[in-house]
Amino acid sequence: MKKIINKPENYVKEMLEGLYIAHPDLITYTADDLHCLVTANKREGKVGLATGGGSGHLPLFLGYVGKGMLDGCSVGDVFQSPSAEQMLAVTKAIDSGAGVLYIYGNYNGDIFNFDMAAEMADFEENIQVLSVVAGDDVASAGPSAPGEKSTRRGVAGIFFVFKCAGAAADKMLPLEEVKRIAEKAAANVRTMGVALTPCTVPRVGKPGFSIGEDEMEIGMGIHGEAGIRHGKIEPADQITDEMLDKIITDLPYTAGNEVDVLVNGLGATPLDEQYIVTRRISMYLAEKNIKVHRFYVGEYATAIEMAGISISVLKLDAELKALMEAPACTPFFRQ
């Protein structure tokens, strides 16, 4: 395990201490608990937006707390959900009477805890809480039947949901409206990833799985969940096309659509490669007559030090487009 860390059991605590030191203008914490991160710039009367999840995905989740995006984030141990109590503490801190919307990824532990936190907020604190669960990874399961709960994992595409909902809340829209927008963004985003190397949870000390020296795993999840196929590494253009084929046909995205695209590095993959993929996406979508409104390129949701890339596509309408264009200022995302 090649990591610049101290004791593995202090990994998350020390990372959080560093974060608060570096971004005092944007974030702070509540309930005397470093894991209960909240904005340093609370706006009265605004719907509070909270997320949460395991560590190991920086800048996800906490990096999107700030102006124009989220108001709070409860932070778990690496790849582990934070507790309902921590979520409740964040909820209490960010509510200013307009209610709170939870937006988080589709993982069992997170769902159970956010549900419990929502009940506690209602029963114990009389705070109205609604929830939107994002599941954008087309590789993780087939599309769900109408009315059925999605079984897809939430991955990098949640960034778009944060951005749209954050801008909506910033416009002082009411809770139900912000939820509608978050759901609309979530319903219109699809993601797929490819991994080249595994990642190591610091407390475990060795990779949780392995990928052959000249192999890749298409569709692998951000905790190393199995993908849809593994095989020899192929040229970037070919990998990109395979991922886009899956993404495009799933929603589907069709000629005449306008989209935002997120090209996301999973941790160890240089920006150069992300731009090589960006180039191909642009060619591919142009051929399908799908117009790219804007590319976002960089590390937005990682899997510790996994090498790999994911592509997320958000289908825009006038409403989502305007929300995507709104300004935002968080530790990791500025626009």
Next chain:
Amino acid sequence: MKKIINKPENYVKEMLEGLYIAHPDLITYTADDLHCLVTANKREGKVGLATGGGSGHLPLFLGYVGKGMLDGCSVGDVFQSPSAEQMLAVTKAIDSGAGVLYIYGNYNGDIFNFDMAAEMADFEENIQVLSVVAGDDVASAGPSAPGEKSTRRGVAGIFFVFKCAGAAADKMLPLEEVKRIAEKAAANVRTMGVALTPCTVPRVGKPGFSIGEDEMEIGMGIHGEAGIRHGKIEPADQITDEMLDKIITDLPYTAGNEVDVLVNGLGATPLDEQYIVTRRISMYLAEKNIKVHRFYVGEYATAIEMAGISISVLKLDAELKALMEAPACTPFFRQ
């Protein structure tokens, strides 16, 4: 070589194509040559700021072209200088009569080419060009005697030089003044790095050197130049202290000083680890009674997919502090 690329010989070209696709509002190119990158928002009457250097260091160098920082960048092949002609093309495109300042790292190839370009600009185009060469890596050589040229390599600290000079040019200061400020910033920044893994130049296809499975190299350069010692990996706090000991005593930085600090990931090291190091730096400097004005944390200057971190410290006075606080908007840096 685990990379998501197409033909290695197209690595830089395709990366650049992706960049122009993703950031059309900020950057474009001149002389019909993708390697001659210039701002899309030229300001008449402003001193032009140009940099350049080999690829493989994203977001260095081109990522800092935009508003409030640089105006142009010539882009070489991986770890190779661009040509004087490309530098000249950039110079011509960004000059608007106020002259051009070159700011680049202390490497032979870059120096020779920038010198040649400056001569061409003078002889052939009648453009006044001045140069500032940044050499901030304390591990690469001892301090130079007064009046002597520094033999230190330029590494991540050049970000501070770009930022200060960029803000000065943005204030419409004349060429000599912008140069004075760039030199002052360069004179007050020191950097040191540590590497855990090697990196692979795509056209070479295998790592240029190796580091033992449980070893690190303190002071390694961003092309894999040998450091000052290698040994077993140590806890993050210990590594941080060793690097800071070298940095602090070099300038020196003393009690009562105010500084900006850049914690830079070299490519494969997760943000978490960068924040763990940030935490320690904050403790260390507090003990020395050196005040941190601001932390910058993230990937600012990489060595392809090297795992490792560098720390850069800029000593501030009122002038540099104000310049560091000025706004900037580039593909990779927004403030």
Next chain:
Amino acid sequence: MDKGYIIKLLENLKDIMMTNKDYLIQLDSVVGDGDLGLTMSDGFLAAYNAVKDTDDNDIGKILYAAGKAMSTAVPSTMGTLMASGFMNAGKVLKGTTEVTLTDIANLFDAYLEGVAARGKAKLGDKTFLDGLAPAVASLKASAKNQDTLEHAASDAAYAAEEGFMHTNQLLAVHGRAATRGEESRKLLDPGAAVAMLMMKAFHKSVR
């Protein structure tokens, strides 16, 4: 039986999870991420510690407090589910200071309900429910038959064990195990093992 019994039950639950820590780690390592032994021993310890010296006599409140402590200590899948079980049992038994076999059947029924409401799994989905549900059914039948507490607990423990042993017939549809598809079928479910251990501890608490 008063709150003293409930606290003893919580102590026995804690003890059995501690004793079987490695067994649960081993089961979860095959199917999931291997943390179940740690989360269950830490979680039941936190539950017990939170109430062992309580002044409260309200059995419902005690169970609710134990659950909340557990949810804070171990916010993992099973940690939160077990916490939800205790909290729901607490709500149902709120105001009770004495319990009979019928109350205990209700307690575990409410626990099962709490887990099911939280996790939204169905019987046969290869989860904790498939271990606990047969035991609750057995307890209810025993209560109806007015069996002795010890006899009822013995039957319940047996039913839970059978339920657990039966999980290697089932296809996983929740959590990490589900990502294995058909391959998951031949494996025993770690969460159902926790149900079996709970019923063993319950049996011990009434002997």
Next chain:
Amino acid sequence: MDKGYIIKLLENLKDIMMTNKDYLIQLDSVVGDGDLGLTMSDGFLAAYNAVKDTDDNDIGKILYAAGKAMSTAVPSTMGTLMASGFMNAGKVLKGTTEVTLTDIANLFDAYLEGVAARGKAKLGDKTFLDGLAPAVASLKASAKNQDTLEHAASDAAYAAEEGFMHTNQLLAVHGRAATRGEESRKLLDPGAAVAMLMMKAFHKSVR
């Protein structure tokens, strides 16, 4: 001799770099990054191609154009240094359409100056200069003695070779080799080998 000779010289320079590509790669692989064979063959090819069909009779302009083409083709350390040599020689010989031995001595002297001005190395720093400088000195002496061109070229080639062979006594202070400190001393300098090859090609061009 008119521009025809200069173009033939450039052709011979290109040929010798092509022929010795692997040799230079091998030398540079020991000390540096191994690219010297590629950059020198590509660079001298570009220089030759840029002027081989020129209408210009001005030898100075031809040399300058050759240098510029080289700097564009191979912006590496040696590429830029060789380009600077040609460009400075071009400046010095500007307006010349015929050359004698004295002019050629001046040409290589200006080349040396151009490289030295660009690279700011001193003699003895274990660089290209340590190969070319002895050859230039020899050429100047030959011109003074009014030697035949062929004899002068032969002496110059011999001097350059000796200069090159002598670089394994010197400590590197520039570029990648310098990072090896004392260890660099026992190695031959690849850049100086280029100087030796240049003089060999010059010798061939006048035979």
